[in-house]
Amino acid sequence: MKIARVFLKQTNKRIDRAYDYRVPDTLADQVVPGVRVAVPFAQGHRVVEGFVISVGGDSKYTNKLRDVLQVIDAQPVVDEVHRKLCLWLVKIYDCLFYDALALFTQPVRVSRETNEKGEISFRPYHKTEKIFRITQAGKTAKTKGKKMARILELLKSGPMSASELNAALQHASDSRKRLQEKGWIESVEGSQSQKAAAEILPLSCDRHVFQSIQENLSNAGTQPVFFYQKDDDLRFDLFLQAAVEVVHHGKSVLLIEPEINLLKKNAGRFKSIFGELGAVYHSHLKISERYRVFHQIQTGSVKVVLGTRTAVFLPFKNIGLIGVDEMGNGQYISDSEPHYKLPDVAAQLAKICSAQMLISDPIPSVTLKWRMSKNQIVQATAPSDFSPVDIIDMKREMQRGNLGIFSHLLEEEMNSALNRKQQVVLLHNRLGYQHAVFCRACGETVKCPVCGRPMKTDQTGILICTTCGEKRPFPKTCPSCGSNHIKGMGVGLDQVVEMIQEKWRGHRVVKIDAAAVRQKEFDELCGDIRKADIVVGTRSLVRGFPFDNVGCAAGVLIDQDIDGNAYHAAEQAYRLYRLFFEKTNAVCRYVQTYNEMHPVVEALHQSHDDPFYDDELKYRRSMGYPPFGHVFYFEIFGEDRAQVQKDSISLYHALQARFPQWSVYKPIFGEIRRENHQLEYRIMMKAPEIPPVSNGIRRMIWAGEFERLASKITVVIDPVLD
Structure with missing residues (x-):
């Protein structure tokens, strides 16, 4: 007699464990680890969905066991490697088993049905999807339409779904329909056929850099390999070349980007290289499209996936390489249960299946730098140089009678850039009105005496630490210098935009924040940015937008970021502002601050960040913060x-x-x-x-x-x- 150990789909963590069920002889061949089943549960014999985690031959509850009622899946939806990863998620993040399992089975979710007799059964999701392929006439067709020509070029590499075409080429629907009308492309049902790995040609990237990456991957064993490259396109090409090498050796590859915008930007390049062997996967796909990719990976017809963080849960077989771009990006952290971090999950998956891990980031995190110094991560290339940023001391501006948020120098540089028909890009990473309490005389920020984090004011004017909860009365004088120029201050993005529109009337101003990114398509925002004279935004500015003709880039007030509430506020600020200046690539670059001696400000100004990283590590070691706790x-x-x-x-x-x-x-x-x-x-x-x-x-x-x-x-x- 077979005994199945089954996790149940329920919401009570106290009973979230595997239960033993007897397997009827009629279902003995179908009940295997990795399938979902229907089983009775509790005294009322309520029928619930369950997941078979293992199958054995005995149980200490033999006389009390109930039977498995139905096998939902024809074959396992989660293989042994990913079952281990699922259990690891449950153990580390203390989540329900089915909350973790949902990450792996989202494309093949189950629907519950009740017949006329009140009997309950379950059915797995299954839906075929139309894909588009080029016809014989289309292979020799010529067209003046840029989008139509690009679609034909992409489909010569192999069939693609509508969403894949849209990811590679924004708003491609109308052009696709015209090509169908001409008979140059056609839609068919079903999955794509496999393309031989031998047809994938090597890329033309920096051979010296790639050779260093390859050598380090060959010698790293189980250690991740990190490489520096600040140019987005060159960095992506290096990931592609590494993937090509692995696929040529018969293994699968997963490449992960932090944001859908970056993924869509790179999708056309990716598909032109891998054709039918490659698939794009992200949360904006329809369920039918996710199902198709899931099925293609499961059957082995897709060998390489370019995806966002959820792609790590796809059922890859024989994974050879996991590539993670922009390792420290905050988008890699799930904001729902389980609150996993993609880099940690990817590292665990690589460990379970003995895959290599290739990672990169234009500005590495403190933890990443520390791990490289301890030889826990192999560094394959040298750090990139960056140009220094000029600092504007806002204390002096105040002493000269300028109490506004724009220094005289910044206003002059903005006017000069606009007169040269160049763009001005300003970063102000605060929405609404938020307080920071600091002294305008010496630039000192009031910090919590308990945990050392900056304090804010609440609605009553009391100082409060939002990290540990400590409360103090608002000081009458600065604890550092004794000046009475200590006060709360906060300027939000909307106020900055209003001031710019007032000062620079007649110029086109575009605001880029999280709301704008949610409400508009990526290419539409790119168009808005290209037409703008002045672009103002939050951290959303560094999400892959094009900045081709920037004369002046500036951080309006960095103090609000360097003295944030998180333990890693300084690191976040440094990485954000340096990335901002790298992306905008302006001739004139400035940071306005009341605290020009802050380590973040000094690191940006000196274009040398080792002292900053050293100071940050000393602080974290003393407080027990990551990577020391x-x-x-x-x-x-x-x-x-x-x-x-x-x-x-x-x-x-x-x-x-x-x-x-x-x-x-x-x-x-x-x-x-x-x-x-x-x-x-x-x-x-x-x-x-x-x-x-x-x-x-x-x-x-x-x-x-x-x-x-x-x-x-x-x-x-x-x-x-x-």
């Missing part, structure tokens, strides 16, 4: 603020009792969450390792310490906070 945020949220606050206090005491050896900080009000406007409190804890905390949290769940609270709870590890 880990930060855990327990987020408690719900609709009733009084209840959420009460539950956060209860959880705070429970965490202190469970983890007495580590620092647990008292709960603070976090934010109003976007979903249903729920209120959130946060508890921060620091610990040296993740597994002991995960094990402790699991014991708390089994003991019902979370379930007894009315509010919802989620845990985020090493969060990225704005």
Whole structure:
């Protein structure tokens, strides 16, 4: 008799474990690890969906077992490698098994059906999709339409779906329809045929650089290999060349980009190289398109995928290389359960399947630099040079009577650039009105005496640390120099835009922020930017937009970023501003600041960042922050603020009792969450390792310490906070 161990689709973490079920002889050949099944559960014999994690021959509950009722999948939807990865996610991120499993099965989700007799059954998603291929007439056709010609060129490499064509060439629908009418392309049902790997030709990239990457990949063993390259196109070509080499050796490749905009920008280049062997995968695809890619990978007809972070959960076989571009990008962190980090998941997948990992970032993170210094990551190329940034001391501007947000020098440079018919691009990474409390005389920011993070003011004017919750009265004089020029200040992006429109009337001004990126297509925003005289934006400016003729680029006020609330605020600010200046490539580049001696400002000005990284590592070592420890945020949220606050206090005491050896900080009000406007409190804890905390949290769940609270709870590890 076969016994299946089954995880159930349910929402209670206390009962989230594998249960034993008897396999009827009629289903013995179908019930294998990796398939989903229907099973009875609880006293009412409620029929639920389950996932078979393993199959054995015995159970200590033999006399009490119930039968598997239905096998939903004809073949496993998750193979052994990805089952191990799924269990690792559950263990590390303390999520429900089915929350982790959903990442792997999203393209092949299950629908629940009830017949006229009230009997429940389950059906897996299955839908064929139209793909487009070039006809014999189209292979010799000539057209003056640029988009039509580009579509024909792409389809000569192999069939593509509508979404793949749109990813490679924005707004291609009308041109595609005209080509169909001419009989130059046709639509067919079903999947693509496989293209021989031998037809993929090597790329023409920097052979010296690529040779260094290849040699390091060959000698690195299980260690990741990192290479520097600040040019986006050249960096992507190096990833492509590495993928070509691996595919020629008969293995699969996964290339991951942090954002859909970057992916769409590179999709045409990718498809022209790999043709039918390559597929593009991201969250904007329809479910039918995701299903097709999933099925093609499962059957082996697709060997290379260019995708965003969710592509790491696709059912690759024989993975040889995982490439991760812009390693430190915040888009790699999931904002829903489980709150995984793509680089960590990719590294774990590479470890499980003995694949090589190739990573890059134009400006590496502090942790990445530290790991390279400890030989945990192999550095294949030397760092890129960058041009220095000029610093404008806003204290002097104030002393000269200029109390505005634009210095006289910056105004002059902006006018000069506009007169030369060049663009002005300004970075101001704050929306709305946010306070920073600092002294205008000496530039010192008021910091929390408990944890060392900058303090803000709340609505009552009291100083509050949003990291650890410490509160202090607003000081009458500066703690550093004794000046009475200490006050809260905050200027948001909208105010900056209004001031620019007032000062530079008649010039075209474009605002680029997260809302603009959500509301418009990438190519439409690119068009807006090309037509603009002055572009003003937040960190969204560095999301792959074209800046071809920039005469002046400036950070309006960097202080709001270098003194942010997160433990890695300085690192985020340095990486953001340096990337901003690299992307805009302006002749004149400036940063306005009240604190010209800050390590971030000095690093930008001196175009030498080793001292900055060294100082940041010393700070993190003293505070137990990554890479020398880990930060855990327990987020408690719900609709009733009084209840959420009460539950956060209860959880705070429970965490202190469970983890007495580590620092647990008292709960603070976090934010109003976007979903249903729920209120959130946060508890921060620091610990040296993740597994002991995960094990402790699991014991708390089994003991019902979370379930007894009315509010919802989620845990985020090493969060990225704005």
